Amino acid sequence: MTRPLTGVRVLELTTAVAGPIAGCALADLGAEVIKIESPAARTTAGAAAPPPREGAPDRPWNRTPVFNDLHRGKRLLNMDLAHREGRALFLRLVAQSDVVVENFSPRVLANLGIDYPQLREARGDVILVSMPAFGKSGPYALRGSYGPGIDAMSGLSHLTGYPDRGPGKPAQFYCDFHAGLTAAFATMAALRHRRRTGEGQYIELSMLEGELQLLAPALMDVTMNGRSATRIGNRHAWRAPQGVYACAGDDRWVAITVTTDAQWAALARALGHPEIAEDARYATHVARMQRHDEIDALIAAWTRGRGHVEAMHALQAAGVPAGALLDVAELHRDPQLLHREAFSWQEHAEMGAFPHSRLAWRSRRGHHGVSGPAPLYGEANAYAIRELLGESAERVEALREDGVIADEPRGGRH
Amino acid sequence: MAGALDGIRVLDLAQGSFGYAGRLLAGFGADVIKVEPRGGDPLRAWPPFAADHPDPERGARHLHLDGAKRSMVVDLDAREGQALLRRLVREADALVESFTPGHLAARGLDYDRLVESRPDLVMVSITHFGQDGPYAQYAGGEIVDAALGGYLYLTGDPDREPVKPYDDLVLQHAAVHGAVAVMAGITHRELIGEGDHFDVAASEAALFLLGGMAQTYHFDGRVSKRVGARLTYANPLYPYPSTIRPCRGGYVHAHSNNRHIDLLAALMQGVGMEALLDRPMGNADAIDEAMDRWMAEKDKFEVVRLAQEMRLPFTEVLTPDEVIRDPHLEARGFFVELEHPAAPGVRQPGAAAMLTGTPWRVARAPVLAEHTDEVLGDVLGLDRAAIDALRRDGVIA
Numbered sequence: 001m002t003r004p005l006t007g008v009r010v011l012e013l014t015t016a017v018a019g020p021i022a023g024c025a026l027a028d029l030g031a032e033v034i035k036i037e038s039p040a041a042r043t044t045a046g047a048a049a050p051p052p053r054e055g056a057p058d059r060p061w062n063r064t065p066v067f068n069d070l071h072r073g074k075r076l077l078n079m080d081l082a083h084r085e086g087r088a089l090f091l092r093l094v095a096q097s098d099v100v101v102e103n104f105s106p107r108v109l110a111n112l113g114i115d116y117p118q119l120r121e122a123r124g125d126v127i128l129v130s131m132p133a134f135g136k137s138g139p140y141a142l143r144g145s146y147g148p149g150i151d152a153m154s155g156l157s158h159l160t161g162y163p164d165r166g167p168g169k170p171a172q173f174y175c176d177f178h179a180g181l182t183a184a185f186a187t188m189a190a191l192r193h194r195r196r197t198g199e200g201q202y203i204e205l206s207m208l209e210g211e212l213q214l215l216a217p218a219l220m221d222v223t224m225n226g227r228s229a230t231r232i233g234n235r236h237a238w239r240a241p242q243g244v245y246a247c248a249g250d251d252r253w254v255a256i257t258v259t260t261d262a263q264w265a266a267l268a269r270a271l272g273h274p275e276i277a278e279d280a281r282y283a284t285h286v287a288r289m290q291r292h293d294e295i296d297a298l299i300a301a302w303t304r305g306r307g308h309v310e311a312m313h314a315l316q317a318a319g320v321p322a323g324a325l326l327d328v329a330e331l332h333r334d335p336q337l338l339h340r341e342a343f344s345w346q347e348h349a350e351m352g353a354f355p356h357s358r359l360a361w362r363s364r365r366g367h368h369g370v371s372g373p374a375p376l377y378g379e380a381n382a383y384a385i386r387e388l389l390g391e392s393a394e395r396v397e398a399l400r401e402d403g404v405i406a407d408e409p410r411g412g413r414h
Numbered sequence: 415m416a417g418a419l420d421g422i423r424v425l426d427l428a429q430g431s432f433g434y435a436g437r438l439l440a441g442f443g444a445d446v447i448k449v450e451p452r453g454g455d456p457l458r459a460w461p462p463f464a465a466d467h468p469d470p471e472r473g474a475r476h477l478h479l480d481g482a483k484r485s486m487v488v489d490l491d492a493r494e495g496q497a498l499l500r501r502l503v504r505e506a507d508a509l510v511e512s513f514t515p516g517h518l519a520a521r522g523l524d525y526d527r528l529v530e531s532r533p534d535l536v537m538v539s540i541t542h543f544g545q546d547g548p549y550a551q552y553a554g555g556e557i558v559d560a561a562l563g564g565y566l567y568l569t570g571d572p573d574r575e576p577v578k579p580y581d582d583l584v585l586q587h588a589a590v591h592g593a594v595a596v597m598a599g600i601t602h603r604e605l606i607g608e609g610d611h612f613d614v615a616a617s618e619a620a621l622f623l624l625g626g627m628a629q630t631y632h633f634d635g636r637v638s639k640r641v642g643a644r645l646t647y648a649n650p651l652y653p654y655p656s657t658i659r660p661c662r663g664g665y666v667h668a669h670s671n672n673r674h675i676d677l678l679a680a681l682m683q684g685v686g687m688e689a690l691l692d693r694p695m696g697n698a699d700a701i702d703e704a705m706d707r708w709m710a711e712k713d714k715f716e717v718v719r720l721a722q723e724m725r726l727p728f729t730e731v732l733t734p735d736e737v738i739r740d741p742h743l744e745a746r747g748f749f750v751e752l753e754h755p756a757a758p759g760v761r762q763p764g765a766a767a768m769l770t771g772t773p774w775r776v777a778r779a780p781v782l783a784e785h786t787d788e789v790l791g792d793v794l795g796l797d798r799a800a801i802d803a804l805r806r807d808g809v810i811a
Contacts, residue, residue: 025594137746149727152732169642170579172627209766244575320553323561325566325576327564336547336562364613365610
């Protein structure tokens with residue numbers, strides 16, 4: 001099937017999560033994304049790899065669920081850019097590509113001798129998308145950080161968590177996913193500009209400045225009112241009640257939020273307390289916020305004996321926004337996610353059926369879901385060097401012997 | 415210089431935090447027309463407000479998320495208002511909306527009807543659970559969508575209830591999926607000539623954020639649990655730290671150099687760190703204690719300076735007032751102050767991207783209905799008499 005980016009070639013020089021997410025969205029949309037990964041980037045250890053599918057060779061580095069989810073639908077060229085020949089081959093690939101996406105630390109790219117002017121020499125209308133942690137100028141330009149460290153500097157860590165404990169963290173890699181999708185958006189906008197004008201460009205997406213877009217309420221409360229906010233746990237900043245309430249079973253919870261006074265009345269009746277539905281002492285958000293502890297106790301007494309999914313359905317039927325907190329096992333059998341085919345299944349050569357998390361939409365024309373399984377290690381070595389660059393099989397063999405390309409990982413700690 | 419999306423017109427009917435989709439499009443140069451109901455997008459009524467004075471023109475969220483958009487008011491409950499929107503759709507490239515499924519259909523404004531006006535329309539609907547399925551009509555919201563997408567269960571401490579991330583992170587993440595969908599649709603239309611309808615679900619955006627945890631479960635059957643500020647990996651050989659720890663007067667985000675785990679021991683001497691780094695994740699609690707001892711007498715800026723000098727990617731946990739004064743953001747000129755008739759000189763976040771060829775567009779948010787006449791004039795070519803008649807009939811404001 002033709003997808004929106006069919007025919008676009010992207011070279012992905014990425015590490016960790018943010019860069020791979022950018023490529024992952026572009027690959028899902030039909031681009032040919034070639035991830036270029038150093039042979040030294042991973043080891044052959046793969047201690048946590050699940051067993052191979054029946055009949056598949058035992059190559060654990062091909063079976064990392066997280067890596068494979070981040071690289072579905074891509075091609076994988078394992079080539080050493082620090083090697084003189086690897087760098088030369090890379091620049092020849094740039095000449096045949098539309099976009100380069102990178103998220104190495106500024107130091108790494110400088111050490112490799114790769115920058116936008118050089119890419120432009122290889123291809124005049126190339127689009128380079130860089131995703132530095134803090135931006136390539138300013139006092140922190142050379143600071144290293146992964147996504148969670150950026151959450152710390154954006155204020156997000158300080159603002160997430162329990163009021164009676166230290167700063168917290170949104171699960172896994174929020175900052176990386178946000179930055180990666182923003183980069184995919186920027187790439188498509190730049191491609192659109194190039195279609196109209198023939199001009200490529202260099203785009204710098206500071207992960208920190210991308211995340212600060214989401215913190216405007218807290219940041220502007222400082223600039224407008226001199227107030228520096230802190231953590232409020234599960235409560236809402238100006239509505240009540242809102243919370244996460246314990247249900248029957250071990251570690252089972254339902255989230256409830258009341259956004260209107262009508263929903264409050266509905267909640268009070270659903271809890272079996274019709275008398276407080278009309279009570280003036282609970283009539284407004286402001287009033288309810290003052291009695292939040294008391295209201296929480298009423299809700300908790302009701303949820304305690306009910307299953308989390310049962311509680312959700314009962315409250316939704318009454319008109320109250322409520323959601324069961326699903327764990328990863330429940331996500332795979334949730335009727336809504338199943339109906340929507342939220343997992344996009346692909347057949348991986350060495351892992352078998354693999355459920356990928358697709359981009360968060362379905363499209364009338366079927367432009368949703370992932371476009372292919374994750375590649376095996378070195379899968380695109382021959383494709384890139386022979387088919388795209390026109391080199392011989394002997395040359396590929398020589399590059400392998402010289403360590404410029406690799407069929408197996410050979411370094412790093414993980 | 416023109417923006418990357420110069421010449422693209424977007425009707426933005428998305429409300430609340432979903433308005434970030436339109437903000438990205440406007441930042442990249444699209445003409446984003448925010449079509450608001452009579453009282454304005456509810457976003458305008460959300461705190462905080464400039465000088466704590468509640469006013470639809472002074473809310474931080476509105477001032478930020480509606481920057482560089484135009485505003486018009488059209489009553490979509492009125493038949494004439496519906497007809498007006500259909501005429502605007504004819505002149506637009508894309509429409510973004512976030513009504514409950516069925517709301518637009520009841521007004522004859524769903525995708526199937528709108529394509530009668532504009533066959534190649536790109537329409538993006540952003541809702542909590544999607545347009546169809548058993549929960550389509552369920553009431554959602556940030557905390558509910560985060561729960562049903564599996565993100566909430568994994569955020570928080572192991573010994574406590576799950577805790578919601580700050581504000582509307584999931585809804586805004588869904589808005590970015592919506593912006594990507596707009597570009598997917600525009601791209602397909604420019605190349606092939608066909609429109610499309612994208613049905614974005616915020617709960618699926620939450621699922622997307624799990625970062626491989628649902629995949630890992632499929633293969634090993636292990637149900638991930640909350641791990642506080644750490645990463646959700648069980649392998650004892652996995653690098654550590656990636657966490658938040660206290661120091662003198664504050665907190666730091668502590669992270670290993672994943673390529674050179676031993677650097678942590680080189681930085682933190684005299685606390686027994688060397689002996690713990692053979693199984694970093696397996697020794698996480700002991701590493702925390704050792705770090706706490708080493709950091710107890712140092713403030714966060716000193717800890718980070720010493721760590722970064724050794725290429726350990728530590729960072730300071732900053733509070734909002736510290737972020738506003740941060741010297742790096744200051745040097746980059748990130749925060750901007752915009753002239754605004756009701757909220758002048760408010761300092762707010764600036765560009766989400768630096769584009770060398772097509773600069774990010776910085777412009778203030780529109781006053782409610784500021785551009786109603788202008789849009790009806792330039793986009794639909796209505797004259798003064800026609801506009802006055804619509805206003806008299808209460809169709810526009």
